[in-house]
Amino acid sequence: MNATEKASAIKGGEFLIRDTPAESIFIPEEWNEEQLMIAQTCTDFLAQNVVPNLNRIDEQEEGLMQHLMEEAGQLGLLSISIPEEYGGFGKDFKTSMLVTEKLGAGNSFSVAFSAHTGIGTLPILYYGTEEQKAKYIPKLASGEWKGCYCLTEPGAGSDANSGKSRARLSEDGKHYLITGQKMWITNAGFADVFTVFAKIDDDENLSAFIVEKGFEGLSLNTEEHKMGIKGSSTRQVFFNDCKVPVENLLSERQNGFKIAVNILNLGRIKLGGATLGAGKEIINYSVRYANEREQFGRPISKYGAIRYKIAQQVIRTYASESAIYRAGQNMEEATEHMIAEGMDPIKAKLKGTEQYAIEAAIIKVDASETLDYVVDEGVQIYGGMGYSAEAPMDRAYRDSRINRIFEGTNEINRMLTVDMMLKRAMKGELNLMGPAEKVAKELMSIPDFGAAEEETLFSKEKKYIANFKKAVLMVAGAAVQKLMMQLGKEQEVLMSLADMLIELYVAESLQLRVEKLVSMRGEQEAAIQLDIMRVFINDAAEKIMKSGKEALNAFAEGDERRMMMMGLRRYTKTEDINTTQARRNIAAKVIEENKYCF
Amino acid sequence: MKILVCISQVPDTSTKIILKDNDTAINSQGTTWVINPYDEWYALIRALELKETGVASDVHLVTVGKADVEPVIRKALALGGDEAIRIDADSNDPFQTASYIADYAKSVGYDLVLVGKESIDYNNGSVGTMLAELLDADYIGFANKIQIEGSNAVVTREIEGGEETDSAALPIVISCQKGVAEARIPNMRGIMAARTKPLKVVAPATIASVTEILSYELPPAKAGIKLVSPDDMDALVELLHSEAKVI
Numbered sequence: 001m002n003a004t005e006k007a008s009a010i011k012g013g014e015f016l017i018r019d020t021p022a023e024s025i026f027i028p029e030e031w032n033e034e035q036l037m038i039a040q041t042c043t044d045f046l047a048q049n050v051v052p053n054l055n056r057i058d059e060q061e062e063g064l065m066q067h068l069m070e071e072a073g074q075l076g077l078l079s080i081s082i083p084e085e086y087g088g089f090g091k092d093f094k095t096s097m098l099v100t101e102k103l104g105a106g107n108s109f110s111v112a113f114s115a116h117t118g119i120g121t122l123p124i125l126y127y128g129t130e131e132q133k134a135k136y137i138p139k140l141a142s143g144e145w146k147g148c149y150c151l152t153e154p155g156a157g158s159d160a161n162s163g164k165s166r167a168r169l170s171e172d173g174k175h176y177l178i179t180g181q182k183m184w185i186t187n188a189g190f191a192d193v194f195t196v197f198a199k200i201d202d203d204e205n206l207s208a209f210i211v212e213k214g215f216e217g218l219s220l221n222t223e224e225h226k227m228g229i230k231g232s233s234t235r236q237v238f239f240n241d242c243k244v245p246v247e248n249l250l251s252e253r254q255n256g257f258k259i260a261v262n263i264l265n266l267g268r269i270k271l272g273g274a275t276l277g278a279g280k281e282i283i284n285y286s287v288r289y290a291n292e293r294e295q296f297g298r299p300i301s302k303y304g305a306i307r308y309k310i311a312q313q314v315i316r317t318y319a320s321e322s323a324i325y326r327a328g329q330n331m332e333e334a335t336e337h338m339i340a341e342g343m344d345p346i347k348a349k350l351k352g353t354e355q356y357a358i359e360a361a362i363i364k365v366d367a368s369e370t371l372d373y374v375v376d377e378g379v380q381i382y383g384g385m386g387y388s389a390e391a392p393m394d395r396a397y398r399d400s401r402i403n404r405i406f407e408g409t410n411e412i413n414r415m416l417t418v419d420m421m422l423k424r425a426m427k428g429e430l431n432l433m434g435p436a437e438k439v440a441k442e443l444m445s446i447p448d449f450g451a452a453e454e455e456t457l458f459s460k461e462k463k464y465i466a467n468f469k470k471a472v473l474m475v476a477g478a479a480v481q482k483l484m485m486q487l488g489k490e491q492e493v494l495m496s497l498a499d500m501l502i503e504l505y506v507a508e509s510l511q512l513r514v515e516k517l518v519s520m521r522g523e524q525e526a527a528i529q530l531d532i533m534r535v536f537i538n539d540a541a542e543k544i545m546k547s548g549k550e551a552l553n554a555f556a557e558g559d560e561r562r563m564m565m566m567g568l569r570r571y572t573k574t575e576d577i578n579t580t581q582a583r584r585n586i587a588a589k590v591i592e593e594n595k596y597c598f
Numbered sequence: 599m600k601i602l603v604c605i606s607q608v609p610d611t612s613t614k615i616i617l618k619d620n621d622t623a624i625n626s627q628g629t630t631w632v633i634n635p636y637d638e639w640y641a642l643i644r645a646l647e648l649k650e651t652g653v654a655s656d657v658h659l660v661t662v663g664k665a666d667v668e669p670v671i672r673k674a675l676a677l678g679g680d681e682a683i684r685i686d687a688d689s690n691d692p693f694q695t696a697s698y699i700a701d702y703a704k705s706v707g708y709d710l711v712l713v714g715k716e717s718i719d720y721n722n723g724s725v726g727t728m729l730a731e732l733l734d735a736d737y738i739g740f741a742n743k744i745q746i747e748g749s750n751a752v753v754t755r756e757i758e759g760g761e762e763t764d765s766a767a768l769p770i771v772i773s774c775q776k777g778v779a780e781a782r783i784p785n786m787r788g789i790m791a792a793r794t795k796p797l798k799v800v801a802p803a804t805i806a807s808v809t810e811i812l813s814y815e816l817p818p819a820k821a822g823i824k825l826v827s828p829d830d831m832d833a834l835v836e837l838l839h840s841e842a843k844v845i
Contacts, residue, residue, distance in 0.1 A: 033672065034789060034790070036669075037669075037672070037673055037676055037784065040784075041784050041786070041789065044783045045783055074785065075785040075786060076785050079786075080786070089786050089787075297822070592614070594612070595612070
């Protein structure tokens with residue numbers, strides 16, 4: 001991509017008002033040989049070291065998780081995208097996403113891995129001084145030290161900046177003394193390095209500190225008993241005048257909240273990657289079981305009710321994946337662009353990620369809810385065995401649930417999606433007003449009945465997606481106009497708007513992926529993917545319609561409401577297709593291959 | 599000491615085999631290819647161990663195949679090894695394959711040639727023996743332990759009811775099975791290094807295939823289980839005779 005194209009690359013949130021050319025996105029069918037080899041290493045590692053030990057991991061056998069982390073470190077899996085000067089491999093963001101995806105199928109191990117490589121390591125890598133990075137990063141990269149991140153408190157979860165932990169300077173000015181209580185701290189039981197958030201004196205905002213396990217005044221509570229991810233260490237961490245050398249302040253005073261938010265942007269898309277990997281593995285289990293389990297003389301994979309479930313698992317997973325890697329590529333390109341313009345690589349990485357914070361929030365919600373759907377149907381396909389702790393679905397079902405809660409609950413992320421979109425519009429970074437007014441004008445005019453445009457393979461779907469954008473602009477525009485400053489308090493409306501944006505973004509990403517795939521392999525080779533796209537977009541239209549209706553009914557009245565309802569119907573209209581046949585085709589393919597094969 | 603490890607590309611065991619061209623060929627579209635496990639887990643890893651312990655100076659990998667086998671040979675390089683050689687030919691005839699490899703091996707002169715006990719696709723298990731003959735070297739098959747003592751290879755192999763230990767002078771060809779080494783997973787450093795390691799492509803010697811595959815046949819599909827009442831032994835005997843054809 002040259003400089004002019006870079007400048008015109010789609011900005012974060014701009015998908016609502018601008019089209020993306022299919023050839024510009026990255027699709028997972030483009031992984032190169034080296035990336036596939038790395039992915040295979042992850043798969044082999046799980047198969048040999050993690051999966052045979054899942055019960056022992058869940059029982060929190062002393063030292064086992066640390067040992068697995070160290071083994072992953074020896075393979076280089078903890079330092080994929082850490083710069084080479086700190087002992088890493090300096091790989092691009094997408095490759096690190098691929099590793100997260102592949103290891104995502106490792107249940108509690110995946111959580112320990114993600115927490116260590118993400119929130120446990122990145123705050124120091126991105127915000128640390130040279131001395132801090134030189135001291136901590138190589139050991140975190142190798143797995144010799146394990147990291148964790150202490151933000152949440154008993155009274156400060158979603159509202160993270162309201163934490164009560166305090167830090168004060170010691171009389172000799174050499175230490176900060178931190179006092180407070182942190183909870184739900186992943187990896188706390190075996191972590192050597194803790195990134196801790198606390199307010200200095202009466203500051204308005206949090207600051208961040210690097211705390212070592214051996215610092216005086218740090219203590220741990222016992223392990224929490226959790227619904228799932230039982231093998232992941234989760235503890236409360238207590239700080240009682242914990243003595244932290246002043247040079248361990250991370251970044252500037254009061255910059256902690258910004259660190260927390262920026263790290264979360266990355267964490268959200270990475271969570272998407274991890275849930276994707278888990279989902280694919282659940283589909284593998286589901287298909288294998290359906291092919292083996294016989295009832296009424298035939299494998300249950302022969303029955304339409306089961307085929308429908310398998311197809312839906314595949315459709316949602318494939319769609320979700322399309323969005324994850326599209327956004328991942330956007331972040332990577334934005335980062336490279338800023339580096340090329342002379343920005344410090346780490347700053348560029350943060351800026352590049354922040355630019356697509358809306359997409360990261362969308363992905364966090366979509367991918368975690370997709371996995372929950374996939375495991376729920378996985379349990380159902382397994383039938384009675386799905387409810388047995390002997391079969392893999394029991395653990396998968398319980399382990400999946402946390403993904404809708406951590407890295408910002410899905411409710412917080414839904415609100416953030418809309419909030420960030422509107423804030424960017426107000427700042428003039430996103431021109432939502434122009435397109436929204438255009439849609440409003442179009443509503444008043446006679447509908448365009450489509451003067452015979454030339455029909456191409458994707459013309460219908462492209463038209464539907466263009467219309468979905470109009471639907472979102474119409475409902476969101478009206479909500480802003482009607483509710484104005486009250487909109488932030490109308491959370492139900494915000495949820496509906498977010499749902500519309502999520503469906504739109506995923507549907508568009510899927511359409512672009514399949515379009516690019518067809519250009520690479522031809523229509524015949526992509527026949528199943530075309531079915532996936534058609535069914536997903538068909539269903540997305542109905543979901544966008546439903547969410548739009550709910551939002552409009554909350555604030556619009558009379559003729560205006562009637563007119564917008566008509567508009568909504570117009571913008572979510574799709575031609576009827578035989579979704580049953582399409583789902584049968586999709587299921588038949590994975591049933592024949594006996595695995596998720598896309 | 600120079601070691602040559604023979605690497606074969608085989609379909610992943612979960613691959614569904616589909617025949618084409620009137621059952622005279624295998625449709626390889628969509629096949630996932632892997633390194634033959636006996637070559638990878640045992641022969642290659644033992645060669646690497648011998649290098650790591652200073653016994654061997656060079657470990658070379660050789661495969662016979664067209665350009666599409668390169669991802670698999672690079673995966674082998676990611677595990678270790680100094681260079682790879684791809685003999686640019688397609689062959690599933692063991693004599694032809696062994697002759698190609700022998701022709702190249704003679705040009706370098708290896709002290710030890712390690713092969714897997716068989717490849718899991720055609721299961722001929724004969725390249726190693728043929729190679730030894732063509733190189734005029736000794737051969738020990740089905741090793742489960744290999745040590746190098748001076749200029750001898752000391753090899754333990756399973757025999758009926760126990761084990762035997764053989765000692766033979768180098769150069770030698772040894773076929774490897776379980777026990778020779780522990781499988782490893784390629785690490786990031788190895789994967790990245792594999793890109794820059796030499797992968798030489800050499801033209802095959804002119805050697806004709808001595809076998810021809812006339813046709814392939816898939817194993818019969820698994821039949822469903824038939825339940826026979828314990829009171830009806832005649833029905834069971836009839837089924838065993840006419841359907842299972844075992845009595």
